[in-house]
Amino acid sequence: MPDWNAAAAEAAALAGAWSEARGPGGAILLFDTAGIRHAAAGGFASLEHGLPFTPDTPNRLASISKHFLAATLLLEEIPLEAPLGTLLDGLPPAVAAVPLERALDMTGGLPDMMELLWQQGVPFTASLTAEEVFSVARRIPALNAAPGTEMAYSNTGWRLAQRILPERRAVSYPEALRRRLFAPLDLPFAFPEDESVPVPGLATGYWWDGAGWRRGRYGLHFSASGGLAGSATALARWAAALMAGRGPLAGILERLAAPRRFADGSESVYHLGLVRSALGRVALVGHGGSLPGYRNHVLMAPELGLGVVVLTNREEEALWPALRVMAALTGEPLPAAPLAVPPGLFAAAEGPFWAELAADSISVMGGFERLVAAPGGEWRSLPAYLDIRLRAEGPDALAGMVGGVARRLLRVPEGLAPDPALAGEWTDPVLGTGLRVTPEGEARFDWAGGIGARCRLTPLPGGRALADLSHGPWRHRPCLWLQPDGSLRLASHRARVLHLHRRS
Numbered sequence: 001m002p003d004w005n006a007a008a009a010e011a012a013a014l015a016g017a018w019s020e021a022r023g024p025g026g027a028i029l030l031f032d033t034a035g036i037r038h039a040a041a042g043g044f045a046s047l048e049h050g051l052p053f054t055p056d057t058p059n060r061l062a063s064i065s066k067h068f069l070a071a072t073l074l075l076e077e078i079p080l081e082a083p084l085g086t087l088l089d090g091l092p093p094a095v096a097a098v099p100l101e102r103a104l105d106m107t108g109g110l111p112d113m114m115e116l117l118w119q120q121g122v123p124f125t126a127s128l129t130a131e132e133v134f135s136v137a138r139r140i141p142a143l144n145a146a147p148g149t150e151m152a153y154s155n156t157g158w159r160l161a162q163r164i165l166p167e168r169r170a171v172s173y174p175e176a177l178r179r180r181l182f183a184p185l186d187l188p189f190a191f192p193e194d195e196s197v198p199v200p201g202l203a204t205g206y207w208w209d210g211a212g213w214r215r216g217r218y219g220l221h222f223s224a225s226g227g228l229a230g231s232a233t234a235l236a237r238w239a240a241a242l243m244a245g246r247g248p249l250a251g252i253l254e255r256l257a258a259p260r261r262f263a264d265g266s267e268s269v270y271h272l273g274l275v276r277s278a279l280g281r282v283a284l285v286g287h288g289g290s291l292p293g294y295r296n297h298v299l300m301a302p303e304l305g306l307g308v309v310v311l312t313n314r315e316e317e318a319l320w321p322a323l324r325v326m327a328a329l330t331g332e333p334l335p336a337a338p339l340a341v342p343p344g345l346f347a348a349a350e351g352p353f354w355a356e357l358a359a360d361s362i363s364v365m366g367g368f369e370r371l372v373a374a375p376g377g378e379w380r381s382l383p384a385y386l387d388i389r390l391r392a393e394g395p396d397a398l399a400g401m402v403g404g405v406a407r408r409l410l411r412v413p414e415g416l417a418p419d420p421a422l423a424g425e426w427t428d429p430v431l432g433t434g435l436r437v438t439p440e441g442e443a444r445f446d447w448a449g450g451i452g453a454r455c456r457l458t459p460l461p462g463g464r465a466l467a468d469l470s471h472g473p474w475r476h477r478p479c480l481w482l483q484p485d486g487s488l489r490l491a492s493h494r495a496r497v498l499h500l501h502r503r504s
Helices: 004-021 062-075 100-104 113-118 130-137 156-169 173-185 232-244 252-256 319-330
Strands: 026-032 035-042 044-046 206-208 213-215 275-279 282-291 294-301 306-312 344-347 354-357 361-364 367-374 378-381 388-392 397-402 405-411 424-427 434-437 442-445 453-456 458-460 464-466 469-471 474-476 479-482 488-491 498-502
Touching: 004 026, 004 035, 004 319, 026 232, 026 319, 035 232, 062 100, 062 156, 062 173, 062 252, 062 282, 062 294, 100 156, 113 130, 130 156, 156 173, 173 232, 232 252, 232 294, 232 306, 275 319, 282 319, 294 319, 306 319, 354 397, 361 388, 367 388, 453 469
Parallel strands: none
Antiparallel strands: 026 035, 026 306, 206 213, 275 282, 282 294, 294 306, 344 354, 344 405, 354 361, 361 367, 367 378, 378 388, 388 397, 397 405, 424 434, 424 498, 434 442, 442 453, 458 464, 464 479, 469 474, 479 488, 488 498
């Protein structure tokens, strides 16, 4: 039996801490297949105006939006097995060959557009329309990896999938959402594709810069990958209907959460806009969402018909609070803290792959995940976006699986000097990206007017170095590594296709 009282007390404690801190806040809702069972909220939706955050305050859902698009594609009977090039015109050959289902389950190898733009010096606040982003997508020269070989989070497949509806069904995505989902279920969601589109009552997003709360801003076209806005009440009603299979949602959750497999037959934790995980003996599906100033998570336990929604307008982790409430609700223990984690920076013997460990977290090529203990003295991620299982091989080596791929990493020695061969002016002939590296180990990522982002490089062995670019609350750390022919590649976990050559 679910312990609603214990879960309500946990939710109230979390929300109470937001109110006590007199900062941004959020709402936490508990629900079952019949509907909402309890709601807690605290903190402010607007610091400037002193408006409280309530369960009915609209918030940006960010990537929780993804499974709404997946459900719409299923209801519109779009063939998920079809290559993207048969559904959309004008795609580059490598992208056109990717099956839609792999573009959606993050095994398509598609470079993430946001990180690809960052690597070209574009700031995260730059306002870019859907067509401007698509114009870059049409010039993607290659994939990060062969489809089906690796799970690497990317919004690009979802951006492209949104365009399929008007091209193949002559209906815009907002209209398809309204017709297929929102009207039949009476759900008050909005789909503002640009930051300038007003959403009445929308909470202001905030992130902490070390001294105070700053407003979050995201300039890119939001797209179906993360553009929905709605309240915690609306999201809990949606999730309850999804678990119950009400109206048009009959059988949809089962299709969204059906097993997804790599090319070798092994199973991936990422499905169609939902991530599979577990809390003790309870199987969970859910998804997080992050935009500058907004962090959210929804968790569902379909076999029990229970769920938790956490929506916040503060740049803090939302998965762990959702797990705390779910643990109180189900009586299952929270995952144990990892033991004997060797903190520090590690890198593969060659290539761009690297990871940095802290006591309870890991950054893999810039992708952050929390770590917990796993059987046999190993560690695993709480897969918000990336499935990780690692073990130590002595104090200076790590081995395991990251995104379905076997990796072995070695500790990076301290005090390395910048490799002089990295110095120079570089350009990507396909996308026109410019990069300048000084002999002292500083890099500038050129953008319009020669403004660009500057940073100090962290040297790695073997003609490699890590950049460190700040994008508001987000940190982007692409790896530069020299090729045998003297060219230079640039890669993060989500975008690995830039290939630069020296300017003569």
